[in-house]
Amino acid sequence: MILSNDTDRIWLFDYDLTLYAESERAVLNSLDRRIALYVQQVANIDYDHAQEIRKRYWKEYGTTLAGLRAVYGVTPNDFFDFIHQPETLVYPDFAPQKRALLEILKGPKYIFTNGRSDWSRKGSSKMGILDCFERIVGLEDMNWDGKPQVSAYETMEKVLEYDGFWKKGDDPSRIVLLDDALHNLRPAHDRGWKTVWVNPISEENGSFTDFRIPDLMDLLKLLG
Known part of the structure; x- marks a missing residue:
């Protein structure tokens, strides 16, 4: 299966163990x-x-x-x-290869994280990728009720609507969530979003995962 890369896509990235790898x-x-x-x-x-x-x-x-x-x-x-x-604390290494990957992706990109945003802001800055994203939607933006609570995904959709990238009635499959936590993907799938499980270890899988990759850099393979 190929994940299309077009201007209508909206890319949402979890931070921990998604933007940086299990190796870190x-x-x-x-x-x-x-x-x-x-x-x-x-x-x-x-x-x-x-x-x-x-x-x-x-x-x-x-x-x-x-x-x-x-x-x-x-x-x-x-x-x-x-x-x-x-x-x-330890922070991820400088990652020019991930910056190059993010620059390939068409459409807006966000960090969608269950941490307070200063943690992922500092880390993605260390990686050299912070400016690749429209903004970070952190736990404080979700009234502290993060993934997998349904309200977190509703908040994310409201942010996209506010930013002018999406509105109710649009095709929800335009939104792609990449996350290392399987339980965070189910509510996204239920909303019609595309889901990419980033996990190199577990043998488990779920019917609510559209794609699975061991590492963020393997997203290139999905793009064909």
């Missing part, structure tokens, strides 16, 4: 460590138990933050201010 997992690991430390502090538990809760909340609620808000009533900006400590 140290980036996400550095953030996950801070998240576990935050869980440890809020729940008053040991670090290993905090890591377990971090992962469990991600699976059950879509994001660890959503679980912390539901169970402990934490404030999102307190959470992000704690985990986004620059001296403790």
Whole structure:
């Protein structure tokens, strides 16, 4: 199957483990460590138990933050201010090859992320690709209710409408979401968006994935 690359396309990219690869997992690991430390502090538990809760909340609620808000009533900006400590974090490498790929894609491009936008802004700037995107739609733009909550996708469509690239009644398959998290693709598929699962590891698949690639650079193969 070929994914057409034309001016009517709207490209939405998750940030973590999508714009940068599984080979740079140290980036996400550095953030996950801070998240576990935050869980440890809020729940008053040991670090290993905090890591377990971090992962469990991600699976059950879509994001660890959503679980912390539901169970402990934490404030999102307190959470992000704690985990986004620059001296403790790792960022992706400069990636001119990804810039070249993004420049090939016709139509507007966005970062659509479950993180607060300063995290992906800093990282994509380090990669040298920040200016390839119209804007970053971060968790704060979704009223802190991120993917896979339906409201997150509704917000993204409103942003596209506001920016003049899409409106209700348009063909939803013009919108392409690339994401490493399988559960984030189902609501997009249900809305009629095209879905690309970026995952080099799992053998799992879903009827709601239109395409699967192991790495963002493999998008070139889909474009034919």
